[in-house]
Amino acid sequence: MQIDFKIPQRQSILGIVIMFADTFQSVVRAMWAPLLIVLFKLEPEKYIIVGLSFIGIVILVAVIAFLQYRNFTFFLDEDNQEFILSKGILNKSRINIQLSKIQQVNINQSIIQKIVGVYSLNIDTAGTDKKEISIRAIDQDLALILKERLLDYDNKEEVVLDENQEIITNENSIVKPFIKISYATLFKVGITSKYGRTIAILITFIVTLFQTFKDAVDTFELDESQVDSVFEQGLGLMSALILILGLLILVLLINIVRTFIKHFDFEIVKQKNSLVVTSGLLAKKNTLLNPLKVQITSFSQNFFQRKFKILDMNMKQASNSEVEDKQKKSNVIEVPGCDSDERNEILKIILGKIPEKGQEFVPNFRYLIFRILFAVILPIGLFSVLSFTVIDDLQFYLPLIFVYLGLIGTMIYFGYKNYRMYSNSEFIILKHGAWDVENEIIQPHKIQGITTKQYFWHKSSDVGHLTLHTAAGDVHFHFGNFTEIKQLVNYWLCQVETSTENWM
Structure with a gap:
């Protein structure tokens, strides 16, 4: 199947049902409270008026849904390398998106969309404080080809599908998943x-x-x-x-x-220079991810996961600090339960090679003092004061303090033992966590900014804090040697300024 995206395309005709459901849901949410009050206070013989009003609202919503479908078009301007979307009923708008700015393309399917038989295609652009662009009702074959063209915009090769809606490469071989979670x-x-x-x-x-x-x-x-x-x-x-x-x-x-x-049914497929991630039971999510646009790659593992020989991975993409938390989470691709070989394969695809740790940096012992003060001394002191002065019944639970001391002491110890930073010319690795031990990996050329901080009472001991700002969020290293931190900052800034690699 071949589609010419130079010609304006419309959503699936079944999109009218989705738009009707979305608009009707908004109306119900806005009117349910006053409607209930009216129904309780209205005389029974006047219910016919409420019924006719309801029918009128349904007809109006249906007309709005049809006009939304009719006026919604999208196409690719390959000359200007733009994706152009037009929509609106009274106030019509035209959105031009540079293909190079597209961060991620998701193909999702909610329960209603699954019933109707359509998908939504969401386009997320880097560094914007606006919500993602969404095509609410699109056929699966059209969605698969469009997402490929949006993220692989510099490749002019035609993309075709077989009868099972699987993407076929130029060697005419169907791409198979290289990671599938059982x-x-x-x-x-x-x-x-x-x-x-x-x-x-x-x-x-x-x-x-x-x-x-x-x-x-x-x-x-x-x-x-x-x-x-x-x-x-x-x-x-x-x-x-x-x-x-x-x-x-x-x-x-x-x-x-x-x-x-x-x-549910989680799998990752390698497709040219991208990864296709599919998962979900009730709401199916299909994401085409460009590895070059991943800002922070991390993997974590706890004691039980080590015994099962599994670990969790996260790939964080660019997001603006002003966007909603829900949208920030949508920029994180999770890979649950992969083994060490699969992790290494993903790291090779995302980073080009398996990162080496490099030079190790250890926090000052004041890290322990800070944790003990806020996690042990203050809570236990407050509990003891309340139990002996305000709430007598709390004295019955005083033996639990020893249980708390044992648990929190163990967590503080292993938290300090695992809190490390590693740096070489290619990678920065920040390791942390007491139970879930996480390794966050950053490439220096993707650093957007660096903040260092030193309180006046730390100057004599040469202790300070470091924050690396990336387009996907911040990572921290506290209570490090401040002289070493300043040397690293100068080195990383030099790398950022002289690097010819793009941050995304």
């Missing part, structure tokens, strides 16, 4: 990673549930003393242990479900 590996990832994020979700849920319960007590005028006595009777030591065990099991279950939903 269900067993996804299960291993689910039980060994992202505990902190899941616990945060659980805490948010529990706090919300508690607030709802409190509101119910106030609403139904329940006897709060009886409710408190029920909690006091149920919160014995044994029940607390059972509760903790139940929460741990719940954390694992949530992790497993989240991992399967997000990374």
